Amino acid sequence: MFRAGSRRTHDKGPAAEALRLVKVTKTYGAHDSAVTALDGVTLGLGRGTFTAVMGPSGSGKTTLLHCAAGLDRPDSGIVRVDGTELTGGGEAELTKFRRGRIGFVFQQYNLLQTLTVAQNTVLPLKLAGQRVDRRRAKEVLTSVGLGDRLGHRPGQLSGGQRQRVAIARALVTEPRVIFADEPTGALDTRSARDVLRLLQQAVRLHGRTVVMVTHDPVAASYADSVLFLADGQLAGRLDAPTADAVAERLAHLGDHVATGV
């Protein structure tokens, strides 16, 4: 089950630390073919922060997000989301916990083809057993600029529009922590900026915590700070990033690991 870090009962408002990982390790495969995707990652992110995670392809960014969001189980280490530790428990318990606290925007959207845009958006609420009306769906979708596409199917939307539906779905439950895996990866500059502003708004206006994986220094510059990942290990941090500073840092990422920073 879940152990509350600070003996909280049902809901006493958000914890000061939105996310904490302690020595999280994850290895895929076995024996010769084993790949260490995460190698003892320890980090803490405060409430109401916007953090970008960067690093070369295969450095473990997606794995980090999955482990932090309870979608994957680390081999060892501790993950604490909004003050509650994710340990053991069945998938059902984890799912119920995620519903209330965590929103996830997937690189591949993961929208259900059988449902309309509006139905996809309110699906998490439906599954949580809440009554939802069309107004709620319209509200959230309007905020991502899709107020006129409620009845469309995901298959009838462009990549950028699908991504925004995925974001609307992540926002609809008003989660404390939002994870986004390359949310701007498939978008043009302008749609990317819209998406980044949405995430920024979630942090600034609603006090949510956002963790976003990206390969784009410009996208990273929207965040409050950037965490660099290389070979499954943290390889530095940059606060108040500018696009240039991030690009510069990325270029030398290999050196950082070598010197153990």
Next chain:
Amino acid sequence: MFLLAMRSIRHRPGRFLATLLSSFLGAAIIMTFNSMHDTAARDGVDPTSAETLSTAAGVVGGYGTLLVFFAVASTLTVNVRQRAAELELLRCSGATPAQLKRMVVGEAVVVALVGAALAIGPAMLGGQALLEVFQDSGQVAESVDHSFGPIALMTGIDITLLASAGAAFLAVRRATRGHERRGGARKFLAYAALLSGAASVSATFVFSATDAALMAPPAYGAILLSVGFALMAPRLLEGVLDRLPLSGASGWLAVRNLRERAGQLAGILMSLILFTAVATATLTMQAVESDAVEASGLTKSIDAKNLETLNFTVVGIIVVFVCVMLVNSLYAATSYRAREFGQQRLAGATPGQVLGTVGAETLILTVTGVLFGMVAALAGIVPFTLVRTDGVLPGEAYGIGAAVAAIAAAVTLGTSLVTARRMLRTPAVGAVAVAS
């Protein structure tokens, strides 16, 4: 494209398992029954034995063949429909519709040939065993030897091939055309099946009560009617869905999924309707027949008992076959949904809710299938009973109908829930990652 077909079979043998199983079983059943024709045609078979064998092959082999045709076709339809995404990808990478057709039909032909070839051995043994049942019941002289000849071989291979290639062709044509309105061809076929079914059922009245082939027209009729219903499945399903007051997240999702997938579910509904109709109709008619024979007191009771056993054996084989096909196509259809289940879980569905959704979908399907299957069965049973006896609906119909409905529900719910449970063992992030 044929090379592509071969490669795709070699690389993903698992996905062809369902179609292979259906062509194997289908060919085995056809060959087993039709080898009775070969046996009857041998030199030195006395006329009585020959007639019994020909009647068995003609009546049971006849509607058995019709059944196999649609069962194989429905499995293939499910298979091709599931691969719509892959076909779309190929189309986008430059494959022309004609190339796609050749690939899918090529695969179907190869799988059907392999299935039919594998069926030859078991069908020889099966034919032998069937002949022994005939001999044990005294219907065929002990001196007759089993023969597995050209009729068994040709019908087995031809029908399996025709059903596979035909269904694959129709399904791939639909798939490559993209989202278009339902063709008029389907509607035409549905009405044709319903009309010929009705005609076949009416033909029962032409026969006299003691004709050996009396059971054939109502059995054919029930099968044709169920095929007609199955072709109209999407519309029937929508009609049922409109009248459902379902609440809860699982029910809500189930109704939406069924609405979207109504077209794809036609194959499963076909197996379900066929199973219900064939099992209820043939078993009830057999029970009526046995009662009538007993009442007439013509045969010695020991012979009557033997005959009954024989007929139930024959009908049982057919019913079990349809049941296996039902499990087969349901398993195939459910196992293709791993990715969708993963997406539901990532959106916040607990494993219990996913199973709840699958359960609700299956229940709606089962009720629809059993309902229309029963209608088709009754259409066969009532004329048969009217002609054979003086009653309208035999008392056995209720018991058999209830048992068949219970088995249909248990089999469909069991198969889809067990399969879905297995799909849920993969972590959700892994399930959505696999490119299907």
